[in-house]
Amino acid sequence: MSLSDTAAHPSSPVSARPLPTRWLILAVLCLAQVAVVLDNTVLTVAVPVLTAELGASTAEVQWIINAYALVQTGLLLTAGSAVDRYGRRRLLLVGLVLFGAGSLAAALASSTGQLIAARAGMGIGGALLVTATLAVAMQVFEVVERSRAIGIWAAASALGFAAGPPVGGLILAHFPWEAIFLLNVPIVLACLAAAGALVPESRHPAGGRLDLAGVALSTAGLTAVVYAIIAGPERGWGSAPVGGAAAGGALLLAAFVWCQRRVAHPMLDLELFRNRRFVGAVCGVVLITFGATGALFLLTQHLQFVRGYPAWEAGLRMAPFALSIVALNLSGIAARTIYRLGTAGAIAVGMSLLSGGLLLVTHGPSGGYGVLLAGLLVMGAGCALANPAIVEAVMSAIPPEKAGAGAGVDGTMTEVGSSLGVAVLGAVLNARFAGLLPAALAGAGSFPAALAAAGGEAERGQVVDAFRVASETGQTVGAGAVLAGGLLAAWLLRRAQRAG
DSSP states (O other), X not given: OBOTHHHHSTTSOSSXXXXXXXXXXXXXXXXXXXXXXXXXXXXXXXXXXXXXXXXXXXXXXXXXXXXXXHHHHHHHHHHHHHHHHHOHHHHHHHHHHHHHHHHHHHHHOOSHHHHHHHXXXXXXXXXXXXXXXXXXXXXXXXXXXHHHHHHHHHHHHHHHHHHHHHHHHHHHHHSOTTHHHHTHHHHHHHXXXXXXXXXXXXXXXXXXXXXXXXXXXXXXXXXXXHXXXXXXXXXXXXXXXXXXXXXXXXXXXXXXXXXXXXXXXXXXXXXXXXXXXXXXXXXXHHHHHHHHHHHHHHHHHHHHHTSOOOHHHHHHHTHHHHHHHHHHHHTTXXXXXXXXXXXXXXXXXXXXXXXXXXXXXXXXXXXXXXXXXXXXXXXXXXXXHHHHHHHHHHHHXXXXXXXXHHHXXXXXXXXXXXXXXXXXXXXXXXXXXXXXXXXXXXXXXXXXXHHHHOOSHHHHHHHHHHHHHHHHHHHHHHHHHHHHHHHHHHHHHHHHXXXX
């Protein structure tokens, strides 16, 4: 089946009646999305194994983990533009092939350099998949069902994010580390077969040729900025590599904006930033993911270092957060609630719930699992409302024929917000932790180092208490950012609705 009618009427529904296979297509898109997002977190539990078996240094392990996210983020705008111009189905298939080939290469890697290169290749495929999956969903669903479809897609992302540590831990408990990457291969093959048979082709008929200058500037600029964000906590925010990357990235992105104003077919239509709805949604994406991802990152460390759970068990205990998001979206409860509250109301209520759940987890009684479970369920309910609403707000502000570009913007802002959240809230934690350590341990740069240097049981207890208070401080800052971001986005969207 072809979507050639979108070429003639790009703003019209896909067909006179809904596509019969649309829900099967969404299942394929969600499976691909789970695999892509899961690979951002699955290696967090494999650090000791990679260090021992590949002889990887700390810096090399960081590159193994970060190469994927760094390349993916740098290419999201380019990927979004490309899927609109060259065909969403075509580049969905290309993304699957690249992601699968990168996964196989990672499994076969015999050195850290080979593994880093394979992870970078996976990032190229991941960028195409993040944008193509959302863009295809926007094309195959009509407006009346689009909110629920986006909700399910967003739930798949949450499931992939939360499933990484427990899935990685379970695999490593029974198989060598290579199995983490080999798991992607059958998933990719199944998605290739199903997408090839089910997904119709669509593209922006007046997209023009790909803006190569825009590709170079946006990719280099975003990669440099995200590198600075990731490397800042480790190398120091004032260090020459971090400062140079941040300054260079900012200059490249400024040049990108300058070029986009002067080309016939820009990668990113800057007129979108005159749309208050779009600006409100983008601000919301950055601030919400900043607070949520950063606070969840600290919570995972709290469960491991303060409560003593291994990484895979910490991830398993956090699973109710993702599972509640999936359940509320698959059941349609989230979509119906968003419809009743409206987009702005759903974002405000959802992010208030997420913030409240974070505070409950952080400051509630720490005995047993009950309070943690209650907080995670409240957080899940908040994300089930806010995530689809914020994605829909971004996508609805962009013409349907530019769905890929919209997915690229949403993905880029999500990754930037997430990276900032981990970096900034991590810096808050580290600064607070350093200030609370006993004087004899003032030079310790991390919790494990401080614990190893502690002289006795009493001093180890002081280290654990210092980390607990520091993580609570960071999580509280994250909860505040989530609430502020949600309320700001809701206010901007409400204001845009009144003005429109």
